[in-house]
Structures are given as C-alpha cells and as structure tokens.
Amino acid sequence: GAMWTYSGPEGQDHWPEHYPYCGGTFQSPIDIKSELMRFDPTLRPIQVQNYNLAPGEQLTLGNNGHSIQISLPHTMHISSLPHRYTAAQLHFHWGSRGRAAGSEHVVNSRQSAAEMHVVHFNSDRYPNVSTAVDKSDGLAVLGVLIEVGEFNPTFEHFLKFINGIKYMGQRVQIPGFNVRALLPARLDEYYRYDGSLTTPPCYPSVLWTVFRDRVTVSHQQFLALATALYASSAQDSAPLPLNNNYRRLQLPDSRTVLVSFKE
Numbered sequence: 001g002a003m004w005t006y007s008g009p010e011g012q013d014h015w016p017e018h019y020p021y022c023g024g025t026f027q028s029p030i031d032i033k034s035e036l037m038r039f040d041p042t043l044r045p046i047q048v049q050n051y052n053l054a055p056g057e058q059l060t061l062g063n064n065g066h067s068i069q070i071s072l073p074h075t076m077h078i079s080s081l082p083h084r085y086t087a088a089q090l091h092f093h094w095g096s097r098g099r100a101a102g103s104e105h106v107v108n109s110r111q112s113a114a115e116m117h118v119v120h121f122n123s124d125r126y127p128n129v130s131t132a133v134d135k136s137d138g139l140a141v142l143g144v145l146i147e148v149g150e151f152n153p154t155f156e157h158f159l160k161f162i163n164g165i166k167y168m169g170q171r172v173q174i175p176g177f178n179v180r181a182l183l184p185a186r187l188d189e190y191y192r193y194d195g196s197l198t199t200p201p202c203y204p205s206v207l208w209t210v211f212r213d214r215v216t217v218s219h220q221q222f223l224a225l226a227t228a229l230y231a232s233s234a235q236d237s238a239p240l241p242l243n244n245n246y247r248r249l250q251l252p253d254s255r256t257v258l259v260s261f262k263e
C-alpha cells in the first residue's frame with residue numbers, strides 16, 4: 001500500500017504531513033454520542049439492489065497492505081439516496097489478538113471488535129470512483145459494526161481464502177456470494193453524518209451511514225481476521241502484522257448525527 005501506516009513514523013499523527021485533508025475538518029471516524037444525535041423522520045430505510053451475487057460472479061479478494069478488500073460489481077447499488085450510489089468495494093478494520101476493539105466508529109464511547117465498510121460512488125454524477133473520491137457528494141459508505149459472538153457463516157465466503165492473501169499485494173478470485181447477508185437485518189435504523197475517508201487522503205467526501213444493529217463473528221473468525229494478514233510483502237525480511245488498522249476518533253466539529261430511529 002501507499003506510504004502511510006496506522007502507527008510508527010508514518011502513523012496517523014503524521015498523515016497530515018503528506019495528506020493535508022487528514023488534518024482538516026469533517027473527518028471520520030467519530031464517537032457517535034447521544035448529545036450529537038437528532039432524530040430525522042425523513043431518513044428512509046436503506047435499499048440495496050443486486051447485493052445477492054451468483055457464485056459465477058467472480059470477485060477479487062485482496063490484501064492492499066492496509067486492509068482486506070473485496071471488489072464489487074457495478075450492478076450493486078444503493079437506490080434509496082437522492083442519487084444512485086454504485087458499489088466499488090468493501091473492506092474491514094479490526095483490532096488484534098486479545099484486543100477485540102478495532103471498529104472505527106464508536107457509539108456512546110463503546111468501540112466494537114471490528115467494522116465493515118461498503119464503499120459506493122455517486123454514479124449519477126461521476127463516471128467512476130476515482131473522479132468521485134474527492135467530491136463532496138462523491139461517496140456513500142455503509143458502516144457495519146462487528147462484535148465477537150455467534151459464528152457468521154457469510155464471513156466464510158471470503159475468510160476461507162484468507163491464507164491465499166497473507167501478504168501485501170496478493171489477491172485471489174473468489175465466487176460471488178450474498179453480500180446482503182453481511183449487513184444487519186434492519187437497514188431502517190442507522191446513524192447518518194457527513195464525514196471523510198478514514199484513510200489517507202482523508203477527503204471529506206463521504207456520506208456516512210452506520211447501522212445501529214451490529215453483526216457478530218465467532219472468536220475464531222475474529223482471530224483469523226486479526227492474525228492471518230501481513231502489511232508487508234511476501235519477500236520482506238521483517239514481516240509486519242496487519243492489525244489495529246483503525247483510525248483514532250476525530251473531532252465532531254459541531255456536526256450533528258442524524259438518526260433514523262426514535263429510541
């Protein structure tokens with residue numbers, strides 16, 4: 001991946017030195033506290049289309065040195081927002097072995113074990129994700145908080161291939177699966193705010209939707225995510241484990257978090 005890391009000399013305190021937006025306003029993630037929340041009755045349930053992929057739909061599962069990511073077909077999209085937001089990729093942020101606290105968004109100071117982001121771009125306005133990534137209405141990311149608990153069979157569709165992408169730059173093709181099953185049951189209860197990419201270049205271009213309901217993975221599945229991957233390449237003499245890949249909480253900057261539910 002690029003020259004940034006989550007800790008050390010290129011860690012997140014240094015991101016603004018090369019990526020000025022990272023030191024700017026409207027940054028993500030934030031602690032979604034009750035005092036920032038305001039109920040908004042106009043917030044409709046999230047509607048996703050074509051998330052149930054056929055096994056014949058090949059997806060690229062890769063290790064980009066900062067996360068595990070799955071490329072998504074452009075048939076997948078969100079249809080309930082003012083513009084059509086077309087899927088680009090999904091990826092994860094997590095803690096480490098013995099530290100099931102690696103989500104980026106935090107709710108009333110409660111951090112979850114991990115978090116999934118499904119990244120979409122405004123395909124009504126922009127031809128591709130690269131032109132959308134730095135536009136204020138460019139991206140919509142769905143955030144799913146992940147706890148350790150019940151085994152999650154849907155995670156197996158990609159976790160079973162994780163040993164094939166241990167090192168940065170490695171990728172494998174995997175069969176399509178029902179990505180909708182990675183989301184929580186209720187898509188009508190969520191937090192909504194304007195924020196940014198949580199990785200460099202930290203563009204303030206993201207309409208964030210963080211679902212209220214969490215999903216679970218088993219402890220063994222969490223360990224696979226937290227211990228199988230390296231941020232370094234296969235040739236590197238000093239293997240660098242890929243874990244704790246979550247950005248620290250950013251200032252709310254007087255932002256309001258809209259919520260789609262009353263209590």
Ligand SMILES: NS(=O)(=O)c1cc(-c2ccccc2)cc(-c2ccccc2)c1
Nearest residue numbers: 066067088117119129133141197198199
């Ligand atoms: N965490 S995030 O959702 O803000 C995010 C979005 C995108 C992203 C992806 C496609 C188009 C536009 C933005 C890429 C990353 C990323 C994660 C690990 C390593 C490098 C980049 C992270």
Ligand SMILES: [Zn+2]
Nearest residue numbers: 091093117198
């Ligand atoms: Zn992310």
